[in-house]
Amino acid sequence: MQRVTITLDDDLMADLDRIIEARGYQNRSEAIRDLARSGLQQAANEVAGSQHCVAALVYVYDHEARELPKRLTRDFHEHHDLAQATLHVHLDEASCMEVSVLKGRGAEVQAFANHVIAERGVRHGHVVYVPATDSHSHNHTPAKPRRPRRRARS
Ligand code: NI
Structure with missing residues (x-):
């Protein structure tokens, strides 16, 4: 864990406290961690232009x-x-x-x-x-039927 100090304006802090109250977070740190994670997820999902x-x-x-x-x-x-x-x-x-x-x-x-x-x-x-990988990365052709296994000699 790392400790960071951030500065938030009053309006943002009031909004944050409302969310903390509504979602029942134990403390501000926990709420900010969750919101940071979802923000990061959203940012990660924004794809590169040619992708x-x-x-x-x-x-x-x-x-x-x-x-x-x-x-x-x-x-x-x-x-x-x-x-x-x-x-x-x-x-x-x-x-x-x-x-x-x-x-x-x-x-x-x-x-x-x-x-x-x-x-x-x-x-x-x-x-x-x-997030979508290349549209042809999955296979549309049905898998070949398996050959029946040779029976083990007894
Ligand atoms: Ni309509």
Whole structure:
């Protein structure tokens, strides 16, 4: 263990104390360790630009916002190579939530996700990167049937 001293502003400390209270942490150090770990995990999941990745793009929008559903549809058609599938949930009378699975080179996935999140009227935009190794590292061909073992001579 190492002891470090950090300086936090009052607002951040108040937010932190709320989380400590809500999650029932024993002390601040424990909470900060956990939050640092999840931050590191998130950073590790942000892939290098040329690397292949899979990501879930989550966002909420008002389906009555002028032209927004049309703009989103156009965005997704223009990036049909990245956008694999989208789950649509009608949250309430006005709001829709969508979860889109994106797959492609890190830089392209990130640029497209940022573009969708930045669309006017899109709220709570968030991307979760899933570490994906090379898309062909797994084998689609079924394993060869095993030859029956020769019976041991008795
Ligand atoms: Ni809807």
